[in-house]
Amino acid sequence: MHARPLLTALLATLLILGPVCAQAQSSVPALVLGHMNPDTDSIISAIAVAHLNNKRGIACQPAAQGPPSPETAFVLKRFGLTAPEVVHDVAGRKLYLVDFSDLAQAPKGIGEAEILGIVDHHKLGDVTTPNPLEIWTWPVGCAGTVIKSMYDFYGVEIPKNIAGGLMCAILSDTVMFKSPTTTEQDKKAVEALTKIADVADYKAVGIAMFTAKSAVEGVSAKDLVSRDFKNFIMNGKKIGIGQIEVFDLAMLDKVKNNLYQEITRLKAEGRHSVFLLLTDITKGGSELLFVSDDPSVVEKAFGKKPDGKSVWLDGVMSRKKQVVPNLEKAFK
Amino acid sequence: MHARPLLTALLATLLILGPVCAQAQSSVPALVLGHMNPDTDSIISAIAVAHLNNKRGIACQPAAQGPPSPETAFVLKRFGLTAPEVVHDVAGRKLYLVDFSDLAQAPKGIGEAEILGIVDHHKLGDVTTPNPLEIWTWPVGCAGTVIKSMYDFYGVEIPKNIAGGLMCAILSDTVMFKSPTTTEQDKKAVEALTKIADVADYKAVGIAMFTAKSAVEGVSAKDLVSRDFKNFIMNGKKIGIGQIEVFDLAMLDKVKNNLYQEITRLKAEGRHSVFLLLTDITKGGSELLFVSDDPSVVEKAFGKKPDGKSVWLDGVMSRKKQVVPNLEKAFK
Numbered sequence: 001m002h003a004r005p006l007l008t009a010l011l012a013t014l015l016i017l018g019p020v021c022a023q024a025q026s027s028v029p030a031l032v033l034g035h036m037n038p039d040t041d042s043i044i045s046a047i048a049v050a051h052l053n054n055k056r057g058i059a060c061q062p063a064a065q066g067p068p069s070p071e072t073a074f075v076l077k078r079f080g081l082t083a084p085e086v087v088h089d090v091a092g093r094k095l096y097l098v099d100f101s102d103l104a105q106a107p108k109g110i111g112e113a114e115i116l117g118i119v120d121h122h123k124l125g126d127v128t129t130p131n132p133l134e135i136w137t138w139p140v141g142c143a144g145t146v147i148k149s150m151y152d153f154y155g156v157e158i159p160k161n162i163a164g165g166l167m168c169a170i171l172s173d174t175v176m177f178k179s180p181t182t183t184e185q186d187k188k189a190v191e192a193l194t195k196i197a198d199v200a201d202y203k204a205v206g207i208a209m210f211t212a213k214s215a216v217e218g219v220s221a222k223d224l225v226s227r228d229f230k231n232f233i234m235n236g237k238k239i240g241i242g243q244i245e246v247f248d249l250a251m252l253d254k255v256k257n258n259l260y261q262e263i264t265r266l267k268a269e270g271r272h273s274v275f276l277l278l279t280d281i282t283k284g285g286s287e288l289l290f291v292s293d294d295p296s297v298v299e300k301a302f303g304k305k306p307d308g309k310s311v312w313l314d315g316v317m318s319r320k321k322q323v324v325p326n327l328e329k330a331f332k
Numbered sequence: 333m334h335a336r337p338l339l340t341a342l343l344a345t346l347l348i349l350g351p352v353c354a355q356a357q358s359s360v361p362a363l364v365l366g367h368m369n370p371d372t373d374s375i376i377s378a379i380a381v382a383h384l385n386n387k388r389g390i391a392c393q394p395a396a397q398g399p400p401s402p403e404t405a406f407v408l409k410r411f412g413l414t415a416p417e418v419v420h421d422v423a424g425r426k427l428y429l430v431d432f433s434d435l436a437q438a439p440k441g442i443g444e445a446e447i448l449g450i451v452d453h454h455k456l457g458d459v460t461t462p463n464p465l466e467i468w469t470w471p472v473g474c475a476g477t478v479i480k481s482m483y484d485f486y487g488v489e490i491p492k493n494i495a496g497g498l499m500c501a502i503l504s505d506t507v508m509f510k511s512p513t514t515t516e517q518d519k520k521a522v523e524a525l526t527k528i529a530d531v532a533d534y535k536a537v538g539i540a541m542f543t544a545k546s547a548v549e550g551v552s553a554k555d556l557v558s559r560d561f562k563n564f565i566m567n568g569k570k571i572g573i574g575q576i577e578v579f580d581l582a583m584l585d586k587v588k589n590n591l592y593q594e595i596t597r598l599k600a601e602g603r604h605s606v607f608l609l610l611t612d613i614t615k616g617g618s619e620l621l622f623v624s625d626d627p628s629v630v631e632k633a634f635g636k637k638p639d640g641k642s643v644w645l646d647g648v649m650s651r652k653k654q655v656v657p658n659l660e661k662a663f664k
Contacts, residue, residue, distance in 0.1 A: 118456070123463055124447075129456045130660040132513075132652060137467035153485060181464075320464060328462040 029059040030094035030116055031087060035105035037229050038064045040072045040172040040209075044165040045098035045143040046084050048158075049119055052147065053096065055156045058116075060096065063087040065107050069227045071172065074212035078205065079164035079197070099143045101125035104231040104238075119143055119150070121173075122320055126233070141186040142173035148189040164197035164205075171206040172213075175245065175281055179317045210281065214246045221258035225266070225276060232324065234331040237272035241327075243319050245279040249287060252278055260289055260309060267291045275327070277319060285314045288323075301330035361391040362426035362448055363419060367437035369561045370396045372404045372504040372541075376497040377430035377475040378416050380490075381451055384479070385428065387488045390448075392428065395419040397439050401559045403504060406544035410537065411496035411529070431475045433457035436563035436570070451475055451482070453505075454652055458565070473518040474505035480521040496529035496537075503538040504545075507577065507613055513650045542613065546578045553590035557598070557608060564656065566663040569604035573659075575651050577611040581619060584610055592621055592641060599623045607659070609651060617646045620655075633662035 032050040034042025046062040053060040062084035068076055076083055091109030096117040102125030103110060115127065117134035121143050138146050144166040151158045158166070170190050174182040177190075194202045216224060229242040242263070246252060252259070256278075263274040273292035280286065289310045290298055298306045301323075302313055316322045364382040366374025378394040385392040394416035400408055408415055423441030428449040434457030435442060447459065449466035453475050470478050476498040483490045490498070502522050506514040509522075526534045548556060561574035574595070578584060584591070588610075595606040605624035612618065621642045622630055630638045633655075634645055648654045 115456075118467075120467075121464055124450075124459060124461045124465060124467065126458070126460050127456060128458055130657045131455055132453055132471040133456060133469065134471055135450075135452075135456065135467045135469035137465065139464035139466055149485075153481075325462045 027059075028093070029061045030096055031063040031090060032060050032096040032098060033063040033065060033084070033087060033090070033107070034098045035100035035102075035230065036065045036107070037226055038066050038072070039069065039099075039228055040075055041143050041169040042099045043068055043072050043084060044075065044081075044162075044169040045119060045147055047081060048144070048147045048162050048166055049096055049098055049150075051159070051162055052151055052154065052156055056154055061085070069213070070215060071209055071213035074209055075165055075168040075172075078168070078208075079161040081161050081165050097127065101127045101137075102230075102232065103127055104233055119146055121146060123324065138185070140183045141179065141181040142170040142189075144169035144173070144193075145183075145186045145189040148193060149185075158193070158196050160197055163193045164199060167193035167197055167199065167202060168205065168209055171202065172209060175279075175317055176203070176206045176210070178281065178284060179321075180315075181318045181321045210245070210247065214251060216244070216246065216251055216255065221255055221262040224255065225259060225262045229266075230319070231271075232327075234328050237331060238270060239327065239331075240266055240271050240274040241277070241319055241323060242275070243277040243279060243286075245281055247281055249278055249280045249283070256289075260291075263289060264291050273297065275323070277316070277323065279317055281317075284317060285312065286316045287312050288316075297327065297330040301326040359391075360425070361393045362428055363395040363422060364392050364428040364430060365395040365397060365416070365419060365422070365439070366430045367432035367434075367562065368397045368439070369558055370398050370404070371401065371431075371560055372407055373475050373501040374431040375400055375404050375416060376407065376413075376494075376501040377451060377479055379413060380476070380479045380494050380498055381428055381430055381482075382416075383491070383494055384483055384486065384488055388486055393417070401545070402547060403541055403545035406541055407497055407500040407504075410500070410540075411493040413493050413497050429459065433459045433469070434562075434564065435459055436565055451478055453478060455656065470517070472515045473511065473513040474502040474521075476501035476505070476525075477515070477518045477521040480525060481517075490525070490528050492529055495525045496531060499525035499529055499531065499534060500537065500541055503534065504541060507611075507649055508535070508538045508542070510613065510616060511649045511653075512647075513653045542577070542579065546583060548576070548578065548583055548587065553587055553594040556587065557591060557594045561598075562651070563603075564659075566660050569663060570602060571659065571663075572598055572603050572606040573609070573651055573655060574607070575609040575611060575618075577613055579613055581610055581612045581615070588621075592623075595621060596623050605629065607655070609648070609655065611649055613649075616649060617644065618648045619644050620648075629659065629662040633658040 032046045034046050043064050050060040050062040064084040064086055068083050088107055089109045090107050091112035093113050095113045095115050098119045101118050101120055115129045120137040121140050136146050167190055170186050174186050224244055225242045232239045263276050267274045276289040278287040287310050304311050364378045366378050375396050382392040382394040396416040396418055400415050420439055421441045422439050423444035425445050427445045427447050430451045433450050433452055447461045452469040453472050468478050499522055502518050506518050556576055557574045564571045595608050599606045608621040609618040619642050636643050
């Protein structure tokens with residue numbers, strides 16, 4: 001076959017035609033939002049990614065699936081940031097997801113929304129898209145660490161207040177670098193963010209933040225559990241896993257029975273099992289409260305026989321790294 | 333409540349204990365591999381990500397789900413690269429996926445493998461993981477463009493031969509910047525890679541590559557279709573979509589009947605529909621051959637009534653951007 005005339009035609013065409021780069025620009029800003037029962041990372045990451053995207057020319061506004069927890073409220077106030085608008089239905093919207101990729105943690109209408117991007121540091125969930133998108137997911141302690149690198153990558157300056165928020169998000173998610181999810185990248189990010197935020201001592205800010213988080217007196221068991229509660233689908237079964245972090249487990253002694261009643265109520269809503277990690281930051285471990293249709297999964301997952309309704313798990317501080325993978329295997 | 337003694341205890345503990353950063357190091361290298369019926373992007377990206385990861389201290393080896401196509405063989409030879417080992421079962425292995433995230437495009441044993449990372453430029457598929465992982469997915473024309481940025485991000489020098497391979501992968505995926513998937517990032521990456529690879533004229537290399545790809549004479553219809561054929565699950569139905577790119581559709585006149593027989597055979601293997609894009613690079617459009625249990629999806633997806641077994645789609649050159657999303661909507 002003689003290819004020359006075709007080659008010439010192709011070359012000419014290549015020189016005349018440019019790429020067809022038509023991309024519809026919407027005037028409604030995309031929402032940037034984190035998981036249900038938002039934690040500090042979820043809310044600060046939404047604020048930061050919305051800011052970064054706006055600087056990149058992608059119109060965005062931060063949102064959240066609920067109001068800030070006491071810990072997050074402390075962080076927002078400390079650095080003069082505004083709580084994102086609460087949104088419960090995202091049908092018809094363009095979306096960036098931060099800090100999750102599981103449909104079970106998504107708002108209503110996710111199936112009728114267009115997902116433009118995901119920034120996360122968890123396992124890859126069951127969100128799928130019909131279109132190509134932007135994903136930044138790294139196995140680090142906090143989405144805030146990924147976002148710090150995204151700012152650097154895109155050459156956008158991090159405002160002082162957002163730097164302070166991201167610093168706190170990382171300290172919160174890594175339990176001040178004590179969680180096994182901590183990586184060198186998290187530490188380096190906090191070091192850099194501390195300077196940008198002009199914070200003299202990140203440890204002092206972190207301790208004040210965990211003090212706000214540990215304030216459990218006068219809070220109902222329902223509110224305590226819902227502050228950090230996530231749904232998962234494991235082998236077709238709906239599972240709920242909550243976590244409460246305190247300086248000392250003794251702080252929860254008075255409310256433990258109420259917490260057990262609350263997870264029993266949550267199970268009755270249609271879940272196969274509900275687990276609640278009561279994490280002792282100082283000891284570096286968790287008491288796991290649970291109710292389940294199949295209590296044997298606890299021993300299968302953690303290799304320790306529970307004492308009735310609960311079991312002490314030494315060294316277990318991370319739901320993401322030390323609880324979810326073990327339970328997924330146990331449920332297989 | 334008096335928090336002071338607890339705070340002091342916490343601080344002391346924080347100072348004494350470091351993070352528990354134990355991560356099992358495996359001596360078996362992780363496989364880096366692309367989708368079934370590998371194209372140039374899939375094979376070059378596997379080679380590049382394996383190289384980059386090894387430089388980062390993550391032991392990796394490139395792999396592929398099949399031998400190189402004539403186009404890819406041209407690129408490997410042109411830049412002195414070796415074809416990756418062909419692997420069909422990945423059970424028990426650690427994996428990095430490149431250029432896909434759909435289980436339908438994954439090898440056997442994917443459910444028993446551990447996915448450590450994904451580098452992609454497509455829609456987000458149905459791969460999920462039990463553990464946090466590293467994902468770099470951008471809405472650009474080629475995974476090679478993402479990988480160029482990853483090298484820059486990690487401060488690793490791109491070897492001359494890998495730069496040449498990545499340059500070709502981008503030129504292939506973007507049909508030398510004529511595909512609507514082309515972005516400014518793809519063009520900038522090719523510009524930089526051309527210099528690193530010490531290539532005088534990327535267009536000349538691109539045309540030689542597409543000439544190798546257009547060589548259809550003497551190739552069976554089965555081989556022609558399987559060179560670039562992907563499976564998708566749309567609304568629960570198994571769909572196959574293939575693509576053949578040539579300089580001039582007339583080059584396929586003699587084999588068109590055989591191609592139709594081949595997609596009929598592929599449909600009979602249990603697919604609801606099989607689509608085959610015959611893309612005319614010079615005209616900048618595609619003839620869509622199809623067999624389907626529900627031929628009305630073609631008009632639903634593309635707004636044009638087919639003429640029997642096929643329809644000409646002006647301007648359609650990208651399966652990813654112009655065909656898959658339209659069919660997903662039509663199948664809903």
